[in-house]
Amino acid sequence: MSTAPLLQVNDLKKHFPIHGGFFGGVTAKVYAVDGISFDIAKGETLSLVGESGCGKSTVGKALLRLFPLTDGQVILDGQRIDDMPSGTLRPLRRRMQVVFQDPFSSLNPRMRVRDILAEPIRNFGLAKNSADLEARLAALMDKVRLPRDAVNRWPHEFSGGQRQRIGIARALAGEPDLIICDEAVSALDVSVKAQIVNLLQDLQKELGLAMLFISHDLAIVEHMTHRVAVMYLGKIVEVAPRRSLFGAPKHPYTEALLSAVPQPTPGIQRQRIILKGDVPSPINPPKGCRFHTRCPYAFDRCRVEEPVLRPIQDAMGEGHVSACHLHDLPAAQNPLSEAKGAQLLAVG
């Protein structure tokens, strides 16, 4: 696609100060998100994956301007929104909405569903009159496949899956172009999760929504997404279209993640990559490549020089980038030169 992306993020940073010491001054920083760039096209789903604490939610919150950025640019449909005063921001806010993980805490228990959904419609001045408001409420309930008369009920009267439908309806109320789903199906039980995943997919097609799908569940991500960005300790280490990422991972961390997911097929023979140790602290991330303390392939250069994201040859398709020094080695010495996905996942 040659048209400008819907959302463009350049070198985004968010560092949280840690206060301590006698005078309560800043004694250290959490490098939660430490210089990441990506874009999302209209109608596209980009997934952000990685283990807990790697900075996924912080990216989402930064985009929503829930706190000021440390550095970087966020461009929505050609307009910079990271430095916009909140007054001017309002009409743009409408275009980017969020669905959170916890359907229990994210809905105000003292508001009826009708008021939860009407709030964004009023805030953004979308309804022409009260009949229009009613029509919009009914249409939202239809979209998320809840009975229309459920608008008169309270959040506690609904199950987890139904509340997540209400959360989705609220996100849709402002007629957004982009929805950020932060672990939106992670807390749901398997059978209900499938219902919500299918709903999100249908809505995306129907409404041409773009989506930033934040999740640690790789199987769901693969099922949902067009492209995937893999994060580790505040950095993006790899981005690729779905088939390339799962079929030919080009970063050692991605490879280990794929091989670690238990597959619901007993008795399969898989290549296992068991990483040693734990994720280091984002307060003091390792020098050089942040993954070098756990990487099974790390060599001298990895401990001193930080690899940058750059395009990688991939027979499965275009648009594959990875940050790993292995790709400077001759193919015969690069353990990631072949497409190993099918083998790691024991499929096909």
Place this chain on the structure above:
Amino acid sequence: MALLEVDALQTHFRTPDGINRAVDGVSFHVNAGETLAIVGESGCGKSVTAMSILRLIPEPPGKIAGAIRFNGKNLLEASDKEMRAIRGNEISMIFQEPMTSLNPVLTVGRQIGETLRLHQGMSAQAAEDRAVEMLNLVGIPEAKRRVKEYPHQLSGGMRQRVMIAIALACNPKLLIADEPTTALDVTIQAQILDLMRDLKHRVGAAIVLITHDLGVVAEVAERVVVMYAGRKVEEAPVHALFNKPRHPYTQGLLGSVPKLGSSLTGEATRLAEIPGLVPSLKQKIPGCVFASRCAHATDLCTAVAPALEEKAPGHVAACHYALREGALAA
């Protein structure tokens, strides 16, 4: 004789708005040295089953009926003293959240040592030596230093290793692991599952693994019990369960999880949904507990609870219509 026999276990809770039939007539057995998984969605009664086996259910509000025979002895008739001698010794348990089951003010070494001194009358020195040995066994580096640390100084994965060390310290015959990797990240989960598999070979304890994750089941279990709304709906050897699930609920469950690699094989673009919701456990359900969500349900299903019936060798399912091996399709 099986190591553990759970026979018509019924654990109900009295609540302000009625009786919660958390576990409602569940039977299964565990053989020495085998790994049995209990799988099902949250609230189906997995943890209550585990806690009932160890008699950790507060009574009241709980009320346990049936029989739980461990080495032939009915634990429901055992005295508190006898249960204390069994817990942490012959049967031990690990939980999802190690932080809530570890004592925050005792060093890791002391906590492993306590168990050994209590059950095996070891001296303080012997217990500490054994604690170091156990930490080594569960793959904690620098065990000599780590025994002197407190739980909060350890990562989530390390704490779960410590829990496993405590659980295995007395060489139990049965280990009950309730969602032991659910709170962990996937690379750490892989480490812990690897450790459990390895230890099983070395220690030889039977394991009851409770989980909602079908991937974990496929990786570690030999036999599987599927629970739904407080009842066992299916039980089978692991291959049979995944390759030929008989109960519509199990079939639905398997259809609703995507397999990693689906974009490579071009498999199913849409997940199977199980419509509706789990029924309330506070209502007595006369028929099949799954009838309200089952595509095959008939009047018979809503009226009469299907018996658990052997559909193939070692493969039982509670469904009026699940095919029996050798029977002709209707």
